[in-house]
Amino acid sequence: KAGVTQTPRYLIKTRGQQVTLSCSPISGHRSVSWYQQTPGQGLQFLFEYFSETQRNKGNFPGRFSGRQFSNSRSEMNVSTLELGDSALYLCASSLAVGANTEAFFGQGTRLTVV
Amino acid sequence: DAKTTQPNSMESNEEEPVHLPCNHSTISGTDYIHWYRQLPSQGPEYVIHGLTSNVNNRMASLAIAEDRKSSTLILHRATLRDAAVYYCILSGGTSYGKLTFGQGTILTVHP
Numbered sequence: 291k292a293g294v295t296q297t298p299r300y301l302i303k304t305r306g307q308q309v310t311l312s313c314s315p316i317s318g319h320r321s322v323s324w325y326q327q328t329p330g331q332g333l334q335f336l337f338e339y340f341s342e343t344q345r346n347k348g349n350f351p352g353r354f355s356g357r358q359f360s361n362s363r364s365e366m367n368v369s370t371l372e373l374g375d376s377a378l379y380l381c382a383s384s385l386a387v388g389a390n391t392e393a394f395f396g397q398g399t400r401l402t403v404v
Numbered sequence: 405d406a407k408t409t410q411p412n413s414m415e416s417n418e419e420e421p422v423h424l425p426c427n428h429s430t431i432s433g434t435d436y437i438h439w440y441r442q443l444p445s446q447g448p449e450y451v452i453h454g455l456t457s458n459v460n461n462r463m464a465s466l467a468i469a470e471d472r473k474s475s476t477l478i479l480h481r482a483t484l485r486d487a488a489v490y491y492c493i494l495s496g497g498t499s500y501g502k503l504t505f506g507q508g509t510i511l512t513v514h515p
Contacts, residue, residue, distance in 0.1 A: 294447075323501040332508075333448070333491075338501030346502050380447050382501075389436045389495040390455070393503060395447030 292316065294383050294396035302402045308369040311399045315362050315383030322364040323393065324356060327378040336379075339364055368401075376403045408492045413510040416482045424477040424509055426492030431472050435496045438503065439466065439477045441488040448491065448505075451477065487513045 295314040303309050315322050324336040335348040339358035356366040362383075368375055378400050382393040409427040416422040428437065438453040452459055452466045454475075459466040465478040479486055491508040 321501050323503070325503075325505075333503075333505035335502045335504065340501070346499070348502070382447075382503075384501060389434070389499055390453075392438075392450035392453060393440075393448075393501070394450065398447050 294381055294394050296379075296381050296396035296399050298399060299397065300400045300402075302404060303371050304404055305371055305373060307371050308367060309371060309401060310365055310367045311379055311381075311401070313364045313366075313381030313383075313396060315364070315381075316385075316394055319383035319385050319394070320362050321384040321386075322358055322362065323382045323384075324364070324366050325380040325382065326350075327380060327398070328376075333380070336366065371403045373403050376401060408494060408506055410490070410492050410506060410509045412507065413512065415512045415514065416479075417514050418484060419481050422479040422482045422486070422511065422513075424479075424490050424492075424511065425474065426476070427474045428492070428494055429473045431494055432496060435494040437466065437468060437472075437475050438493045438495050439464070440491045440493065440503070440505075441486075442491070442508075443485075443488045449488075451490070453495075482511075482513045484513050484515060487511055 297312045321340045323338040327333045338346040342358045353369045358364045378398045380398045382395045384391050384393045439451040440448040442448045454466045467476045489508040493503050
């Protein structure tokens with residue numbers, strides 16, 4: 291069974307631009323979460339989607355947004371990029387709803403803002 | 405979010421057992437204890453989780469204290485491939501997919 295797929299794997303953008311990252315969850319998984327990982331802040335939760343609805347959101351500015359499609363694939367968008375947005379962006383999918391379930395992570399998208 | 409406390413780093417020798425501790429004194433009755441690990445240049449990987457009883461799977465064992473204020477991840481025979489950052493995370497009923505990662509424990513395995 292294919293794992294969580296994130297595209298692209300690497301991306302270089304200029305300050306002020308916007309970027310869209312994609313995540314394809316494991317087949318059958320309806321919950322998709324996004325995380326940002328930086329050396330200074332570690333792994334931080336961005337948001338979670340289930341059946342096309344955002345159910346939870348982390349403490350990030352409105353420049354960070356996401357959506358989920360009917361096939362459970364998800365995208366996240368960052369507008370007006372800043373140097374501090376350079377990070378590894380990770381997507382995770384889960385089969386079940388709630389805390390009694392494991393999350394499966396993708397390899398991440400490494401975003402560099404110059 | 406309930407907080408967990410882990411040692412910054414631990415070391416082990418290959419083929420020896422490793423016991424990774426985690427304190428979570430403010431855990432609530434509905435919080436599950438999850439362990440994930442992250443190998444270099446990879447996304448986090450699920451290891452194990454439990455609520456009250458000890459749990460075993462092919463990767464590890466999870467020993468949960470009777471008062472649930474602490475737990476221990478046990479790797480029965482460490483290999484070089486187990487060198488990673490290990491995260492102990494509490495996840496409650498309304499977490500809706502949110503995992504709150506702390507700094508974790510950096511495990512070094514010596515050959």
